[in-house]
Amino acid sequence: MRTVYLDHAATTPTDPRVVAAMQPYFGEEFGNPSALYALGRRSKDAIDLARGGVAAVLGCGSDEITFTSGGTESDNLAIQGVARAYESKGKHLVTTNIEHHAVQNTVKALEKQGWSATYVRADGDGLIDPRDIAAALTPETTLVSVMYANNEIGTVLPTREIAKAVRDWKKEKNRGLLDPPFLHTDACQAVGYCEVDVRKLGVDLLTANGSKIYGPKGVGILYHRRGIRIEPVIFGGGQESRLRSGTENTAAIVGLAKALEIAAAEREAESSRLTPLRDKLTAGIMGRIPKVVINGHLVKRLPNNVNVSILDIEGEAALLYLDARGISAATGSACDSASLDPSHVILALGRPYEYAHASVRFTLGRSTTEEDIDYVLDVLPEIVAKLRSISPVNLQFDGRGDQTIRKAFVDLGRPHWESNRSESRTASGRIP
Amino acid sequence: MEAHTKTDGQAEVINQHTGERWVYSDIVKDHFFHPRNLLLEGAKEGEFDAEGMVGSPACGDVMYMWIKVNRESDRITDLKWKTFGCGSAIASTSMFSMMVTENGGMKIDDALKIRPQDVMVRLGGLPNRKIHCSVLADKAFRKAVNEYFRATAQYERVIIEGAKIIDQRLNITDKDIEEAVLEGAQTIEEVQQKLKVGVGDPDALPEIEQLIRFYKEKYYG
């Protein structure tokens, strides 16, 4: 059977060139970079070289790069680290309602520990207005965390403009570059497709990782502007300039640097190759299947992301049918999430609950060909027809989903359990 | 979700969020891809004796069920369904519909004794977090049966699943706790988290704990 992997936003296969670069560090070059002897020094040199390579791509100094265990840890280090280091200056954070859980849940954890947070809301296209960010800033704000590109709907946020808005606000308040608030951006999804020169972007902290850019999993980077104080979240032997203790994962670090170098070199060509394929897939789905809504801005989005809500079908069931035809995709349906909550990103677009259930995400990548797209367009309509015949839901469709009649779901798209609960309360009231 | 097919043709699905692996049985696959007793066209006037509809408390999915009963024998001669639910909901409802209608149809009282676990056994298992999906069919069926009892004036047979208030101050019922457990809550803290409230009446704590144990046993035991 044909296999078509369209879940590159979840993770990418490791590039063979990356694997080759990592190989020696699984074998003879196993030394601990902290050791004095030659074997250890060679590992340390490899890490230094990798750090230099990463810094070159991001347009910053080597001392501004810290290696971590991945995107999640980098987000934690940026947010917790800055919040704690600047606690005496204020305990307010600004973020958005479409962030990755690594950011969202870190902010929530800090809220439990006495910080307050403002969640700037995305518009119906999944974009953030820089003016809303500026308006959310207070004298107590120490950190702003806004993703660069969204992992679910692929929207590319105006990071440069957001950075400028924060800078202008600081200028107005007579605050310098090294005074809070600072701007952090999670760029994990953006790195392969967008400008990541931190000077040009104007961000103060930036997260990236290996697993989304054909590098190894379990390794990430945090760029932090020189002079910004960060409290570590992991303590121990003081590696990574005391910011991230633990013996360095030399192989992964070398692999990440290699992956980033390749991504930077191939970014433009790959973006122009994928954009028409993305548009073909979107147009094909819209043309062949009735009652489909595109999630996220049509143009201001990653060249590899297609996210649609195929009304009246449940996303996880669709994934299993796709899987049976060899196609790997993702969904924002509650049925596929550990918490049984539907995607907060789709809900943030102002779409009803059922739209999140019905969302399917295809993310293209280096292996994707036009034949793959044709194949998906070939099998998807049948699958949708089949699942629609199983489904009792038949939403009225207005193309935007703003005035949908919420027949299947109670209480204006609120989760069932909430209203069930109030129902059972009334019922219980009647029972003696 | 990341999925790939192994050479023996058994799909193995790994949930990227939970890491849970699910090698689904051939029976589950069969019922998922070829659901039995689906109602493809809308129900015609008089085609069925009763209908039941429920929404899943956990994930917001919906189940419709229609039944036809032979008045003399009290057997269920036909059962059809439709769902807006995940693969497990489809497979378990399909299996449930088969169990109820096979061999000339079950007597209503026997069909009411089918527990979600019995369906799961016939399916060859479902992952823990998917147990609430099979409860969907169970609940829709009970509703349909009640409608039938009422329509045929057998009022004494109507099953009353009254909710009992456990926490007086916050008006938390045993149903609320059941739903929380079905959504995966295992401890009193997790139940509180699911209900989005703390416990208002400390005297209710022991009873809440007991109920959690009871429902854990019922659905996961």
Ligand code: FES
């Ligand atoms: S029906 Fe939603 S998880 Fe099964």
